[in-house]
Amino acid sequence: MEIITKREDLLAWKSQSSNQAKGITFVPTMGALHAGHMSLIELALHRGRTVLSSIFINPLQFNHAGDLAAYPKTPESDLHMLQHACCDAVYMPEYNQVYPEGIAVEHFDLGELEERLEGAFRPGHFQGVANVLYRLFKDIEPAEVVLGLKDYQQFMVVQELGRQHFPALQITGAPTLREESGLAMSSRNRRLSVAEHQQASFVAQQLMRLQEVQRTMSFETWKSQFLVFCQTLPSIRVEYVELAEQKTLHQLRDWPNEDKAVVLIAFYSGATRLIDNILLA
Numbered sequence: 001m002e003i004i005t006k007r008e009d010l011l012a013w014k015s016q017s018s019n020q021a022k023g024i025t026f027v028p029t030m031g032a033l034h035a036g037h038m039s040l041i042e043l044a045l046h047r048g049r050t051v052l053s054s055i056f057i058n059p060l061q062f063n064h065a066g067d068l069a070a071y072p073k074t075p076e077s078d079l080h081m082l083q084h085a086c087c088d089a090v091y092m093p094e095y096n097q098v099y100p101e102g103i104a105v106e107h108f109d110l111g112e113l114e115e116r117l118e119g120a121f122r123p124g125h126f127q128g129v130a131n132v133l134y135r136l137f138k139d140i141e142p143a144e145v146v147l148g149l150k151d152y153q154q155f156m157v158v159q160e161l162g163r164q165h166f167p168a169l170q171i172t173g174a175p176t177l178r179e180e181s182g183l184a185m186s187s188r189n190r191r192l193s194v195a196e197h198q199q200a201s202f203v204a205q206q207l208m209r210l211q212e213v214q215r216t217m218s219f220e221t222w223k224s225q226f227l228v229f230c231q232t233l234p235s236i237r238v239e240y241v242e243l244a245e246q247k248t249l250h251q252l253r254d255w256p257n258e259d260k261a262v263v264l265i266a267f268y269s270g271a272t273r274l275i276d277n278i279l280l281a
C-alpha cells in the first residue's frame with residue numbers, strides 16, 4: 001500500500017497511468033479506523049478501480065477545540081487495517097498540505113441542510129466538511145466517493161457539493177455497521193466508559209425497533225416514550241430526535257404514506273456526542 005503524505009506526491013500518484021486508466025474510488029476518513037470504515041473500503045474495492053483512502057482530522061469541521069483535541073488518533077493501527085484490507089493507497093497529509101494558504105475558508109451554498117439538525121447544533125460544521133472535501137476532490141479527481149450513511153446529513157451535504165461542483169462524481173452511501181449491542185460503530189465509541197457504552201447501546205436498540213413501531217403508534221407517541229426511557233439512563237442526554245423525509249431532510253410530524261423517512265438522533269453519553277439514524281423503508 002502506498003502511503004502518501006505530500007500533496008505533490010498525491011498529484012504525481014494520481015497521474016500514474018494505471019490509476020488514470022482504472023480511475024479512483026475514494027474513501028475519506030478522519031482515522032481511528034474501525035470495522036465500519038473497513039466496510040466502506042470493501043465496498044470501494046468491489047468497484048474495480050484503484051482505491052484511495054485518506055486520514056485527515058479536519059480542524060475546520062470541529063466547532064469545539066476540546067472535541068478536536070480529544071479526537072482519537074491511532075495511525076499505526078489505521079495503516080495496518082488499510083493494508084490488511086488491500087487498500088491501494090492512503091493519503092495522510094499534514095494540515096498545510098490541505099490548506100497551504102492557511103485558513104481561507106470558502107463559503108459553500110448548502111441551503112437548508114446547514115441550518116437543520118447537525119447544522120443547527122454544530123454551526124460551521126458542514127462548511128468545514130465541504131471545504132475539506134472540495135479540496136480533496138479537486139486534488140484526487142475520483143470517479144466515485146464512498147461515504148457512510150451513518151452520517152446521513154453529511155452524505156446529503158456531499159451530494160449537494162457534487163451537484164454544484166463535481167457533476168460527474170458518483171457518490172455512494174454505505175449502510176451503517178453496528179456493534180453486536182446495536183450501537184453504531186464510531187471512532188468516538190473509544191471514549192465511552194463501560195456504563196456509557198451500555199446506555200448508548202440502549203438508545204440504539206430503541207431506534208432499531210422503529211421499523212416495527214411505525215405500524216403501532218405515531219411518531220410523537222414513540223418519541224415521548226423514548227425520551228422518558230432516556231431519562232432513566234443517567235449518562236444519556238438527547239440533543240435532538242427527529243423524523244424527516246429521506247430525500248430532502250424536511251421535518252415530518254408523522255410517518256409518511258409514500259415518501260421514505262429517516263429518524264435522526266444526536267445524543268450525549270457522558271461527555272461524548274454521538275449521532276445515529278435509521279432509514280425506514
Ligand code: AMP
Nearest residue numbers: 029030031036147148150151176177185
Ligand atoms: P469519520 O472517520 O468518522 O469521518 O468517517 C469516515 C467515513 O466512515 C464517513 O463516510 C462515515 O460516514 C463512515 N462511517 C463511520 N462510521 C461508520 C459505520 N459505523 N458504518 C459505516 N460507515 C461509517
